[in-house]
Structures are given as C-alpha cells and as structure tokens.
Amino acid sequence: MSAVLSQSSEFSIEARRNCSMSPRALLTFFLVTCALSMAIAAAWAAVGVWWVFPFAGLEISALGLAFIAYGRRVGDFERIHLDDERLLVEVCEKTRVSRYEFAPAWAKVETRKVGFGSEVVVRCRDRQVTVGRYLDEKGRAKLARDLAGKLRERRF
Amino acid sequence: MAAIPGGADHAHDHDHHQPSGIMRWVTTTNHKDIGSMYLWFSFAMFLVGGVMALVIRAELFQPGLQVVDPDRFNQMTTLHGLIMVFGAIMPAFVGFANWMIPLMIGASDMAFARMNNWSFWLLPPAAILLTSSLLVPGGAAASGWTLYPPLTVQMGIGMDMAIFAVHILGISSIMGSINIVTTLLNMRAPGMTLMKMPLFCWTWLITAYLVIAVMPVLAGAVTMILTDRHFGTSFFNAAGGGDPVLYQHIFWFFGHPEVYIIAIPAFGVVSQVIPAFSRKPLFGYASMVYATSSIAILSFIVWAHHMYTVGMPVAGQLYFMFATMLIAIPTGVKVFNWVATMWRGSLSFETPMLFSIGFLFLFTLGGFSGLVLSMTAVDIQLHDSYYVVAHFHYVMVAGALFSAYAGAYYWLPKWTGHMYDEKLGKLHFWLSIVFFNMTFFVQHFLGLAGMPRRIPDYSLQFAEFNMISSIGAFGFGLSQLVFLIVVLKCIKGGEKASAKPWDGAEGLEWTVPSPAPHHTFETPPVFK
Numbered sequence: 297m298s299a300v301l302s303q304s305s306e307f308s309i310e311a312r313r314n315c316s317m318s319p320r321a322l323l324t325f326f327l328v329t330c331a332l333s334m335a336i337a338a339a340w341a342a343v344g345v346w347w348v349f350p351f352a353g354l355e356i357s358a359l360g361l362a363f364i365a366y367g368r369r370v371g372d373f374e375r376i377h378l379d380d381e382r383l384l385v386e387v388c389e390k391t392r393v394s395r396y397e398f399a400p401a402w403a404k405v406e407t408r409k410v411g412f413g414s415e416v417v418v419r420c421r422d423r424q425v426t427v428g429r430y431l432d433e434k435g436r437a438k439l440a441r442d443l444a445g446k447l448r449e450r451r452f
Numbered sequence: 453m454a455a456i457p458g459g460a461d462h463a464h465d466h467d468h469h470q471p472s473g474i475m476r477w478v479t480t481t482n483h484k485d486i487g488s489m490y491l492w493f494s495f496a497m498f499l500v501g502g503v504m505a506l507v508i509r510a511e512l513f514q515p516g517l518q519v520v521d522p523d524r525f526n527q528m529t530t531l532h533g534l535i536m537v538f539g540a541i542m543p544a545f546v547g548f549a550n551w552m553i554p555l556m557i558g559a560s561d562m563a564f565a566r567m568n569n570w571s572f573w574l575l576p577p578a579a580i581l582l583t584s585s586l587l588v589p590g591g592a593a594a595s596g597w598t599l600y601p602p603l604t605v606q607m608g609i610g611m612d613m614a615i616f617a618v619h620i621l622g623i624s625s626i627m628g629s630i631n632i633v634t635t636l637l638n639m640r641a642p643g644m645t646l647m648k649m650p651l652f653c654w655t656w657l658i659t660a661y662l663v664i665a666v667m668p669v670l671a672g673a674v675t676m677i678l679t680d681r682h683f684g685t686s687f688f689n690a691a692g693g694g695d696p697v698l699y700q701h702i703f704w705f706f707g708h709p710e711v712y713i714i715a716i717p718a719f720g721v722v723s724q725v726i727p728a729f730s731r732k733p734l735f736g737y738a739s740m741v742y743a744t745s746s747i748a749i750l751s752f753i754v755w756a757h758h759m760y761t762v763g764m765p766v767a768g769q770l771y772f773m774f775a776t777m778l779i780a781i782p783t784g785v786k787v788f789n790w791v792a793t794m795w796r797g798s799l800s801f802e803t804p805m806l807f808s809i810g811f812l813f814l815f816t817l818g819g820f821s822g823l824v825l826s827m828t829a830v831d832i833q834l835h836d837s838y839y840v841v842a843h844f845h846y847v848m849v850a851g852a853l854f855s856a857y858a859g860a861y862y863w864l865p866k867w868t869g870h871m872y873d874e875k876l877g878k879l880h881f882w883l884s885i886v887f888f889n890m891t892f893f894v895q896h897f898l899g900l901a902g903m904p905r906r907i908p909d910y911s912l913q914f915a916e917f918n919m920i921s922s923i924g925a926f927g928f929g930l931s932q933l934v935f936l937i938v939v940l941k942c943i944k945g946g947e948k949a950s951a952k953p954w955d956g957a958e959g960l961e962w963t964v965p966s967p968a969p970h971h972t973f974e975t976p977p978v979f980k
Binding site: 322350 | 564567626627630631633634637638639640641642644645661664665666667668669672673679702975976977
C-alpha cells in the first residue's frame with residue numbers, strides 16, 4: 297500500500313493506505329449498481345419472473361459486503377509526530393487507533409530485514425511499534441533516516 | 453502512458469513460506485498462480501469442447517448417420533456450447549485478468565485473494581458435472597446451450613447436472629467479477645486515474661459490471677426450469693399454462709450481454725497488443741472507453757433479435773432490429789481506432805500482432821454477418837440455419853479465441869521468463885486462420901442454401917460444403933496442439949526474456965522482471 301505524506305518543520309508525518317477511490321465515490325458506485333440490478337429484477341418480477349430477485353439480492357449483498365470489507369481499511373493511517381516533549385506514534389487499523397508515546401531522549405529507530413523487504417521499528421526500552429507499512433522501500437529508508445536524525449538532534 | 457515504478461523492489465521474488473507440490477496450487481492466494489490455473493483450466497476445457505466439436509463434424513462429414521446417434525449428437529452440440537462459453541472462453545479471460553490486472557495497475561494482488569482461490573476451485577467441480585453427465589441414464593442435456601424449454605423440462609438427470617453446473621459457474625463468475633471491480637476501483641497505483649488505466653483494465657471493469665448485472669437473470673431462469681422439473685411449477689411448461697417463449701426472453705436478456713462478456717475483454721487484449729506492435733499509442737483512448745461502455749449498455753436492449761421467429765409484433769421486431777444495428781456504431785469506432793493505431797505505425801508482425809490482425813479481420817466479418825442477421829426479414833429466413841453457426845463462430849472463435857491467443861503470446865515472456873518459438877507461433881497462426889476459414893466460411897453458404905443447424909443428417913445437396921467444413925475442423929483442432937507445444941517449450945526454456953521484450957509495449961507490467969516475481973508491487977509504484 298502506499299502513502300500520502302505530509303512533513304512540517306517539526307517532524308510530523310502521516311502515511312495513509314493507497315486507495316484510488318474515495319468512500320463516497322465507492323458508495324455512489326454501489327448504489328448505482330444496486331439500482332440497476334434491482335431495476336432489472338423488478339422488471340422481470342413484473343412479468344412473473346420473480347426468481348431473479350433473490351439472486352440479485354444475494355449478489356448485491358455480496359458486492360456490498362466486499363466493498364465494506366475493503367472500505368474498513370480505507371481510513372487506515374500511521375501518524376508520527378516528534379516535538380521536544382515526546383515522540384507520538386498513532387496507528388489506525390480498521391477504525392481502531394493505537395497511540396504510542398515515547399521519550400525522545402530514549403527512543404531509537406531500527407530498520408530490520410523482514411521476509412522480502414524491511415520494516416522500520418520505533419523502540420524505547422521494551423516497547424516498540426512498527427511504522428512505515430504504507431511506504432515503499434525507498435520511503436521507509438528515508439523515514440528511518442530522517443526520524444533517527446531528528447531524534448539525534450534532540451538528544452544533543 | 454509512461455510509468456515509473458517508485459522504488460518497488462522485486463529482487464525478493466521467490467516465496468519461501470508457501471506450500472509446495474499440489475498443495476501450492478490448492479491453497480494459493482497469489483494472483484499469478486490463480487491466473488495460471490485459470491488459463492490451464494480453460495485450455496483443457498477448450499480441448500474437451502473441441503473434441504466434442506470434432507465428434508459433431510465427424511458425424512457431418514457426409515450425409516447419413518455414421519458416428520453417433522441423433523440423441524448423442526444433440527448432447528454433443530449442447531455440451532460443446534456450454535463448455536466453450538462457460539468453461540473455456542470466460543475462464544481464459546478471467547485468467548488474463550488475474551495475471552495482468554494487478555500488474556497493470558501496480559497492485560500487489562487482487563482485493564480478495566482467498567475469494568480468488570475459491571472462484572477458481574469452483575470451476576473443476578462444475579466441469580466434472582457437465583462432462584460426467586454424458587455417462588448418466590438419459591445422457592447429458594441435449595437442448596442446445598440455450599437450454600430452451602419444453603425440452604429441458606422433459607430431460608433426464610443430465611439436465612439437472614447441467615443446471616447445477618451453470619449455477620456453480622455463475623457463482624464463480626460473480627465472485628471473480630466482484631473481486632475485479634473492487635481491485636480496479638480501489639487498488640490502482642497513485643496517479644493512475646480511471647482514464648489512465650490500460651484499456652484491458654477498462655474492458656474488464658465493464659465486463660465485470662455486465663456479469664454482476666445479468667448473472668442473477670440466468671440464475672433465476674435455470675432455477676425456474678429446475679422448479680418446473682421437480683417442484684410442480686409451470687413457469688415455462690405450456691401443459692401447465694406456462695410460457696416457453698418467456699424463457700427465451702429471459703435467457704437472451706442474459707445471453708446477449710454474455711456475448712459481450714466474452715468479446716469485451718478480447719477487445720481489451722487487442723487494444724494492448726496492436727499499439728505495442730505499431731509502436732504508437734492507442735488511437736482514441738477515450739473514444740475506446742466510451743465505445744466499449746456504449747456496447748455494454750446497448751447489449752441490454754437488443755436481446756429479442758435472437759428470437760424474431762417466435763411471433764413478435766412488427767413494432768417489436770422493428771425496435772429490436774434498429775437497436776441491434778446501433779451496436780455497429782461503437783463497434784465501428786473500435787475497429788476504426790485499431791486501424792488508425794496501425795496507420796503509419798512502425799509495424800512488425802510477431803505472432804501476437806498476427807493474431808490481433810486475424811482477430812480484426814475475422815471479427816469484422818462476423819460483425820457484418822451479424823448486421824445481416826439483425827434485419828428481421830432476412831433473419832426469419834436464416835434463423836437456426838448454418839449461417840447463424842458461421843456468424844457466431846466468426847465472433848466467438850475469431851473474436852475471442854484469436855484475441856486470447858494474441859494475449860497469450862504477448863504475455864508469455866512475462867509469465868515464463870522465456871521467449872516463445874516465433875516460427876512455431878507463426879505456424880500456429882497461419883494454420884489456425886486457414887483452417888478456421890475452411891471450417892466456417894463455407895457454413896455461410898450452407899446456411900444460405902437452407903441447411904438447418906443441430907441436425908446429425910442432411911440432404912445430399914449439402915454434402916460438399918460439409919465435407920470441406922469437417923476437414924477444416926480437424927485441421928483447426930490439430931493446429932491448436934501447436935500452441936500447447938509452444939507453451940510447453942516456452943516454460944521449459946528458450947531465449948531469456950527481458951523485462952520488456954516488446955520495444956513498443958507500455959505499462960507497469962513491463963517494469964517488473966521476466967518472469968514476473970511471485971510478489972510484485974508490495975508497495976505501489978508511482979504512475980506518471
């Protein structure tokens with residue numbers, strides 16, 4: 297998945313899952329499809345062929361469930377904010393937001409090889425959180441480099 | 453369209469954590485594996501359906517009954533149609549979609565990878581049901597692929613097996629379509645707007661939408677046949693007050709869009725291949741999108757041109773005639789655009805291009821004979837004759853199959869990592885086009901002379917053309933084995949293919965190495 301990044305002078309970054317259609321557009325698409333399918337089923341029911349209805353209903357329900365299942369991930373994001381007081385990492389998955397707060401003086405950034413790629417881990421003593429999952433390899437490397445640099449600046 | 457992969461790393465290509473052997477294929481959720489399975493399945497079904505066609509042509513080699521009895525002959529025509537439409541052509545293009553759509557839009561996989569696995573694995577049981585129905589008492593369904601009542605209300609258990617198989621195939625198609633729609637709408641690489649998608653993706657978006665719109669109609673129709681057969685209803689049984697003609701309306705409301713469900717992805721493949729070998733961008737991209745959408749919309753309002761002879765009011769006949777003729781306009785736009793793409797291009801004629809030009813020439817011929825049949829007065833004369841058989845084989849075989857071959861040769865280097873044997877590929881094309889025309893062109897004359905279809909015996913006056921057609925059919929059938937040899941050779945070895953083996957090819961799929969690694973675009977590329 298990819299990212300939409302924003303970066304300010306104070307280190308702050310937000311990465312979102314790549315989704316090429318907005319939830320509103322997806323809903324419109326679904327409603328149009330639903331209307332078409334139901335119109336066809338209704339027209340056939342009007343001439344006595346009511347068996348089309350249950351199948352159309354099942355199919356549209358399946359399409360709706362598919363869109364919901366995918367749409368639940370649309371809002372996923374990662375937010376990293378660093379100021380003098382704290383390093384805040386927010387991770388949103390399926391509408392559940394997890395917040396991690398670290399002391400900048402003690403926080404470390406590590407890059408690990410995992411499977412076929414890498415992951416970036418922010419760690420402080422025994423607590424850790426993985427970040428950069430919506431970035432590509434280059435983006436992850438840059439994130440690790442920049443964040444480690446900013447943490448170093450605050451340390452000295 | 454230019455594409456730059458934004459640092460997508462494909463070095464780590466081989467998955468070490470997946471099952472091996474048969475379990476890899478049973479449990480796989482990888483779009484490339486599933487695409488390959490679809491393509492192999494469709495080719496296997498193409499051979500099975502092809503053997504049935506050869507049984508038909510062997511029987512028709514000369515007048516009289518020689519090879520099969522009339523009942524078995526009807527079973528062959530029915531299963532040949534069902535298998536070719538639902539078991540061979542449709543899965544072939546779903547195979548292309550699975551393999552290529554994620555690669556073309558820069559997605560890591562299909563939106564619902566597990567559902568994708570299910571969609572495929574529903575196909576073999578359906579195929580087994582269809583083919584094994586030949587062995588049950590009473591034999592397979594023998595009503596033609598359209599499953600018209602009252603014949604279907606009267607047949608044995610083979611008919612129930614066919615209905616069940618159609619249901620399963622329909623569920624598979626719907627699951628596949630939902631997956632494709634969700635993938636195309638949501639998982640395009642950043643920067644790839646809908647109007648920047650490769651045309652193959654557009655054609656699949658439209659096709660998937662058609663499937664979603666019409667599959668419930670088919671499901672309803674065959675379920676009503678089932679209830680007529682076993683649960684005492686009389687939807688279509690005239691003996692109980694039902695209306696067999698109503699079934700024809702329902703079936704063709706599904707059946708005509710189904711023709712485009714098959715043809716539209718074929719248009720998409722050709723729209724990728726022709727620009728690559730013309731070394732020019734596709735002429736009129738936007739007009740191609742609108743023309744394809746128009747064809748899809750029009751396909752909903754022309755169904756009764758398949759049934760002019762059932763006794764429609766003249767106003768109805770006129771409406772369906774003119775509506776059908778309208779389809780020639782967007783189709784003409786497409787043909788014009790393909791020709792315009794080639795115009796003053798730097799053309800080369802490798803096998804994919806040969807099959808695309810073959811498609812263009814023969815599909816246009818099939819379109820013209822379709823225009824002839826769209827005229828009510830003419831169609832009443834030619835209805836259920838061999839002219840119709842010739843027409844739809846020009847559209848389905850020369851259209852869909854030739855395009856599928858164009859796509860297979862075009863993407864084989866990406867799939868296997870090796871270049872195919874060009875000489876054998878060209879031999880395959882020339883044998884196919886010669887024998888195809890030998891088989892089906894003469895059937896126009898048979899139809900014009902009055903030979904009805906779906907008969908195992910015929911009058912002596914039709915003997916010569918039938919003999920030519922049968923020889924052509926055997927030649928065409930055997931020619932397809934050349935393709936199998938080409939593919940097996942290509943998998944086994946051959947010249948290494950570069951990431952972009954065709955210098956005129958454009959698109960994200962050519963930015964990944966050949967063969968495409970097991971995992972691609974784990975993070976999406978930036979599309980410009």
